[in-house]
Amino acid sequence: MKFENVLTDYYINPKYLSLYRLLYCFIVLFLIGLPSYTWIANSLNYLYDPPFLSFASLFDEFPGSWFFITLSILNISFFMLMFLGVASRWTSTLFSITCIIGHNFWYSFGKIDHLLLWYLAPAFLGFAGWGQYFSLNIFKKNHHYKDIETNTNSMLILIFALSIGFTMFTSAAEKISGGWLYWNGEAVRFHFLRNYLSLHRTHLLTYPLISYDNHVFWKFMDYSGIILELGFIFSVVRINFFRVFIAAGVIFHVLVLLMFNIPFYSNLIVYLIFIDWKMLYEKWHLQSVFDYPQMQKGLVKVMAIISICFMVGWLTQLYHTTYFFTFPGLLQFVLSNLPISNSFEASLSIFFLLVLLFTLYVLYCQFESYIKAKNKKFQEIE
Amino acid sequence: MYPSLVFPSFSQAPPIKDNIQYPDVTLYAVTDQNKIMTINKESFFKGYKKHVNYFLGTIITNENRIKHKPALTKARAVFLIYSLTQLKKLYPKESFMRLLITKTIKSYSTKRKSFNKDISNGPLTLINLKK
Numbered sequence: 404m405k406f407e408n409v410l411t412d413y414y415i416n417p418k419y420l421s422l423y424r425l426l427y428c429f430i431v432l433f434l435i436g437l438p439s440y441t442w443i444a445n446s447l448n449y450l451y452d453p454p455f456l457s458f459a460s461l462f463d464e465f466p467g468s469w470f471f472i473t474l475s476i477l478n479i480s481f482f483m484l485m486f487l488g489v490a491s492r493w494t495s496t497l498f499s500i501t502c503i504i505g506h507n508f509w510y511s512f513g514k515i516d517h518l519l520l521w522y523l524a525p526a527f528l529g530f531a532g533w534g535q536y537f538s539l540n541i542f543k544k545n546h547h548y549k550d551i552e553t554n555t556n557s558m559l560i561l562i563f564a565l566s567i568g569f570t571m572f573t574s575a576a577e578k579i580s581g582g583w584l585y586w587n588g589e590a591v592r593f594h595f596l597r598n599y600l601s602l603h604r605t606h607l608l609t610y611p612l613i614s615y616d617n618h619v620f621w622k623f624m625d626y627s628g629i630i631l632e633l634g635f636i637f638s639v640v641r642i643n644f645f646r647v648f649i650a651a652g653v654i655f656h657v658l659v660l661l662m663f664n665i666p667f668y669s670n671l672i673v674y675l676i677f678i679d680w681k682m683l684y685e686k687w688h689l690q691s692v693f694d695y696p697q698m699q700k701g702l703v704k705v706m707a708i709i710s711i712c713f714m715v716g717w718l719t720q721l722y723h724t725t726y727f728f729t730f731p732g733l734l735q736f737v738l739s740n741l742p743i744s745n746s747f748e749a750s751l752s753i754f755f756l757l758v759l760l761f762t763l764y765v766l767y768c769q770f771e772s773y774i775k776a777k778n779k780k781f782q783e784i785e
Numbered sequence: 786m787y788p789s790l791v792f793p794s795f796s797q798a799p800p801i802k803d804n805i806q807y808p809d810v811t812l813y814a815v816t817d818q819n820k821i822m823t824i825n826k827e828s829f830f831k832g833y834k835k836h837v838n839y840f841l842g843t844i845i846t847n848e849n850r851i852k853h854k855p856a857l858t859k860a861r862a863v864f865l866i867y868s869l870t871q872l873k874k875l876y877p878k879e880s881f882m883r884l885l886i887t888k889t890i891k892s893y894s895t896k897r898k899s900f901n902k903d904i905s906n907g908p909l910t911l912i913n914l915k916k
Contacts, residue, residue, distance in 0.1 A: 449857065449864035452843040454787040463856060503788050510787050513839030517792045566790055573791040581796030590798035597807045600893055600900075602835075616895065625798070 412642040413564065414557040417532030417548070418693055419680030421488070424533040425706075427524070428486040430672055432713055434754040436732040436747070437482060440475050440505035441725035444468035446512070453511040458504055465508065468725060477501050479717055479730065483710045485525060487703070491534020495525035518669040520567060524676070531559040537706065541699055560676070564645060567673065568636030571652075575632035583625050591624040595662055604664035607752075612662060631655055642677070649674045653762045657755055666751040671758045678765050682772060801895065806904075809891045810841040814872055815883040822876070829871050841886050845910045869914055886910040 415423075431437055446465055453459035481498040485491055502522035510516070525533075532551035540546055583590045598604040599613060631651055638644035652674055656667050684690070692698045717730040729747060731739065738746035799805070812824045826837040833840065844864075851857045872881045888907035893900050 447864050447867055448860035449847060450840050450843050451860070452839075452846070456786045457788075459787075464860065507787060512833070512836045513843050514836050515787055517794070519788055519790070523788075570790050570792040574794055577793040577796045578798070582798040583796075585798065587800040588798035589801045590795065592801055593797060593799055593805055593807075594795045596801075596805050596893065596895070601807060601809060601891065614895070614898065 409640060410554065410557045410561060412557075413561040414553055415531070415560055415676070415680060417535035417551055417556070419684060420528060420531055420533035420556075420676075421536035421538075422680060422684075422689070423676055424485075424488070424491075424528070425537055426675060427672060428482070430754065431482070431732065432486075432709065433733045434735075434750055434757075435668060435672075436729040436735055436750075437479060437717070438502065438505060438509070439721075439727055439730050440471045440478070440508065441468065441721065442471075442728060443505075443508050443511075444471045445726055450512055452513045453507065454515060457507050457510075459507040459511045465511070471505075471508070472721065472725065474501060474505050475721065475730075476718070478505060479714065483714055485529070485534070486710055487706060488534040488536075488538020488540060491538065492529040495529025495534065499523055499526035517570070518667070520570065521669040521672040523566070524563065524673050527559045527563045528676070531556045536693065537699060537703055539703060539707070541696065541703055561639070563673070564639050564677065565636070567670070568639050571632040571635040575629050578629060578632070583629055586622065589618065589621040589625070591628065591662075592621040598663050598665075606664050608661040609664065628655070646677055646679070649677050650762055650766055653758055657759050660752065660755050666748060666755065668751055668754060671755065675758070675761075679769060682768060683765070686768060803896045804892055804894055804901065806890050806892045809889050809903075810838050810845075811887050811889055811903075812841060813885040813887070814876075814879075814881045815885055817880045817882050820879075821885065822879070824872070824875070828875055829868075831871070844912075845886055845888075848910050848912060865912075865914055868912075872914075881914055883914055884912040886912075 443465060444467060448464040451464050453462070478498065478501040481494045481501060484494040485498050499522055503519075506518075506522075532549075535548055535551070578590065581590070582588050595609070595612065599609055631648065635645075635648050635652070638648045653671060656671055660666050692702070720727065720730065729735070731747070732750060734753060735746045735750040738749050743749050810826075812826050812829060813821050814824050815821055826841065827834050830837045830840055847854075847857055847861070851861060868884055869881065872879070887905065887909050890904040891900065892902070892904060
């Protein structure tokens with residue numbers, strides 16, 4: 404296997420990456436919202452315990468509210484500019500940086516969530532060309548699409564795929580050293596019960612499983628989790644293997660949501676980078692959009708209106724109160740007006756369902772095109 | 786460390802034979818009548834549901850190191866005022882003198898589907914709320 408072949412596998416045409424940029428931003432705008440950092444300023448300094456070796460550890464206590472308000476406004480602004488493809492290399496990177504700084508303080512209470520990959524992705528993809536299409540630049544006179552070197556594009560995407568694999572690998576290594584492979588231990592069941600009893604995560608599939616006492620079932624869950632997490636990094640050698648793990652990863656995270664009530668949405672967002680965009684592009688006849696600048700211009704105008712509406716809505720919320728965890732997505736906003744106890748978690752659950760359905764659809768399409776190709780080959784031989 | 790691409794999670798894998806045991810932190814408040822009341826951690830740290838156990842861990846650490854770190858004194862004073870305010874909101878008729886934090890091992894019987902008696906684990910942390 405040649406490294407050049409692996410690299411070629413990971414090349415994603417900037418057209419498709421730009422589509423992914425839209426998908427990424429629409430997921431944020433409509434489904435999951437953007438994190439707000441302003442609530443941190445109201446926290447007790449006695450609880451300040453920043454992670455060792457982090458930006459936040461340079462401070463003795465939480466910075467003042469002006470710091471978090473400025474950070475939140477910058478974060479929203481960079482996000483909107485990135486959405487509109489304005490100086491996308493830099494706005495994407497700055498969006499990632501402001502998210503990382505904000506989360507440094509977010510995790511200064513001792514608990515670190517690993518929702519890192521979704522806001523690390525723009526720093527990679529900005530330089531891989533995801534801001535090329537559907538950007539405000541299209542209105543510039545003498546606008547032309549800049550060439551992104553194929554190697555740069557595929558190298559950045561390969562490194563990002565390796566990053567996903569590495570995070571999964573470290574998680575598996577920790578589990579193996581904790582004894583997940585020993586036949587007598589029941590790791591998934593232990594953490595499931597602990598989540599249920601101690602953290603009161605008692606929704607979705609938890610109730611029927613609480614009294615399920617089948618050692619083989621729980622051991623199957625332990626082993627399949629380890630195989631998935633270990634396999635990710637090795638599957639990077641072939642994009643098709645990696646896609647199999649991506650599909651399995653989606654099912655894994657949906658199961659984690661159903662059993663543990665943990666909506667680990669970060670990975671679901673970045674898995675979507677690796678779907679077969681070319682196949683979807685052809686199946687959905689998207690060339691009709693890309694080939695007509697007028698269509699692109701119309702779409703960018705709609706995007707500009709959407710971004711202005713969200714910017715105004717989110718900044719208005721900031722003006723009224725500083726104590727909230729997220730600038731809500733549209734769905735969360737709608738759900739918050741219904742009698743639902745946690746609109747954020749409800750909108751995340753809907754996001755999970757949509758990603759699961761989309762994954763199944765993509766798998767079906769790939770299976771269909773595989774059968775077609777096989778039939779064609781068969782007919783040619785005949 | 787943060788940010789890093791090392792994602793440790795859910796590493797324990799104990800065998801489960803009728804019981805499961807896991808560490809927990811419990812918060813109590815002591816009234817001026819020396820009555821000890823269990824405080825709902827999530828209500829006490831309203832809005833920070835996911836972080837409550839980490840908060841209590843940090844408080845235990847800070848209580849132990851405050852003698853060597855006088856810079857914490859001001860932050861501690863604010864925390865005491867916060868505690869009194871929260872307790873007053875939760876139990877308006879009681880007057881509280883102290884907070885008590887204990888580390889325990891919770892034990893749950895999967896056969897009977899009920900909790901066994903807690904097993905005490907580690908020193909108690911007592912915080913005087915009033916001078």
